[in-house]
Amino acid sequence: MKDAVVRAPLKAINWNRMQDDKDIEVWNRLTANFWLPEKVPLSNDVQSWATLRPEERELTIRVFTGLTLLDTVQNTVGAPSMLPDAQTPHEEAVLTNIAFMEAVHARSYSSIFSTLCLTREVDEAFRWSEENPHLQAKARTILADYAPGADPLKRKIASVFLESFLFYSGFYLPMYWSSRARLTNTADLIRLIIRDEAVHGYYIGYKYQRALEREGEARRQELKDHAFALIFDLYDIEQKYTEELYDGLGLTEDVKAFLHYNANKALQNLGYEALFPPAACEVNPAILAALSPDSENHDFFSGSGSSYVIGKAVATEDEDWDF
Amino acid sequence: MPGLVYYSSASGNTARLVARLGLPALRIPISPEAGMPLPEGPYVLICPTYADGQGRGAVAKPVIRFLNDPGRRALIRGVIAGGNRNFGRLFASAGEVIAAKCNVPLLYKFELAGTETDIARIREGLAKMGLETFRGAPCLTP
Ligand SMILES: Cc1cc2nc3c(=O)[nH]c(=O)nc-3n(C[C@H](O)[C@H](O)[C@H](O)COP(=O)(O)O)c2cc1C
Ligand SMILES: [Fe+2]
Ligand SMILES: [Fe+2]
DSSP, X not given: OGGGSOOOOOOOOOTTSOSOHHHHHHHHXXXXXXXXXXXXXXXXXXXXXXXXXXXXXXXXXXXXXXXXXXXXXXXXXXXXXXXXXXSSHHHHHHHHHHHHHHHHHHHHHHHHHHHHSOHHHHHHHHHHHHHOHHHHHHHHHHHHHHSTTOOHHHHHHHHHHIIIIITHHHHHHHHHHHHTXXXXXXXXXXXXXXXXXXXXXXXXXXHHHHHHTTSOHHHHHHHHHHHHHHXXXXXXXXXXXXXXXXXXXXXXXXXXXXXXXXXXXXXXXXTOOOSSOGGGGOOOHHHHHHHSTTOOOOBTTTTOOSOOOTTOOOOOOOTTOOO | OOEEEEEOOTTOHHHHHHHHHTSOOEEEOSSTTSOOOOOSSOEEEEEOOOOOTTSTTOSOHHHHHHHHSHHHHXXXXXXXXXXXXXXXXXXXXXXXXXHHHHTOOEEEEEETTOOHHHHHXXXXXXXXXXXXXXXXXXXXXX
16 A cells, blocks of 8 residues: 555755755855856867977876866765765755766866877876876775765765865866966866865865764764874875876975865865964965966065055945945 | 954854954854944954855855944954955955955955964954054055
8 A cells, every 4th residue: 555655755945945055155156157168268278288298298188187087086976975964955956066067077178188189198198097006096095985884974074185185286287387378278177177176175064064063072073083084194195196296397395285285275174273384385376376367465464465456346246235 | 453353154264263363353143133243443354255156246245234334334444355266366355345345455365264374464464553544555565
């Protein structure tokens, strides 16, 4: 008697009844951010690509296959693995948006390849990505925490580290090229990815912090210890990955500063304090400028900011202002 | 030294920065029902950025509501803005919007909950600021 069985009703999502306003805020930002690689004129980089030395090209393709792997993991495993633990139906919707966007990210690296590279070079790099022990180790370390039956909060920790830390050994390179006026259209595309990852890391970290509020002191300590142990493990892998990739160009130390800086930001997304001291996080200003072009440095206090902005016109169309 | 007024959403980054500054500060509430703080003297405003992809809506609604009151607005002496550099040209753009709207300097930008360096710079800067306004002050930057 199927009909006699009492079942919880299946619920349709209602966006006019929010339990957590962050869900709609983040949904709105993510959907407004939506983009596809076809929007970026990658072919304008063909000439620039030709000016790179063979080893620079090989490095760039390898770095992008490494990024593709992480996006693939987050697309097919990471974001979906958080669905069962979602606290609101809107959180589920945001997570599926994140999952889809990871597929766009992964797909866009292939657009770069088909525009700039030879099939042979790309096939070689994908083979490399399957054989590189450090790249495989970082993906496997994260996947272990995504596994079915894994602790849902540890899953979020791993996810924030993927979104806000692990990508950056790769993102460094297009920012570096862009700072030297190379592959600037590719850099534009990467900046779109970086912006998406910022919202992803923020949102998953925010949900983690909400969930922590419901946990007791001992459990909170356990999770914090786990988070710091995990970032140490991942950092260890990232260091080796970075050396292997960037020693040839003499950029390893520069990349490491960028890694420290991003590890601290990932921890902040989880609500934790920094791990690396300021001296270890002095990122090359050219890389910071490539991340946020046209966004001036502001330190009016010490007079080192590069522009002073009283009265500068900014888009403020917003009916809420009264003056 | 001017007082501090800040806004921080449920993710609490700006609140964590302000707590580490260790200075008295009034908080603009998240909920529209809660009462607005009433600063008694000149203050610096600290707030995060929540722009859409085009830069609109960078300043959180509660901050706009706070500044819409001419009495409260008259006392603002500068703004310190939070954000994330990964938002590219919109990094901490709430600070630019408020500086332009209120004709006060954008004193400083920081990311998320700020670094030790940010905390030290902001503390020092505020201490040096005195009570006179920066209104019309020349650009000190090269
Ligand atoms: C939907 C959304 C939009 C954002 N937009 C921007 C932005 O345009 N520029 C920026 O610098 N930061 C932006 N951020 C980052 C926040 O300003 C940053 O995480 C800040 O630390 C949040 O402060 P709070 O936790 O005190 O609210 C955005 C964050 C979210 C969730
Ligand atoms: Fe991604
Ligand atoms: Fe992501």
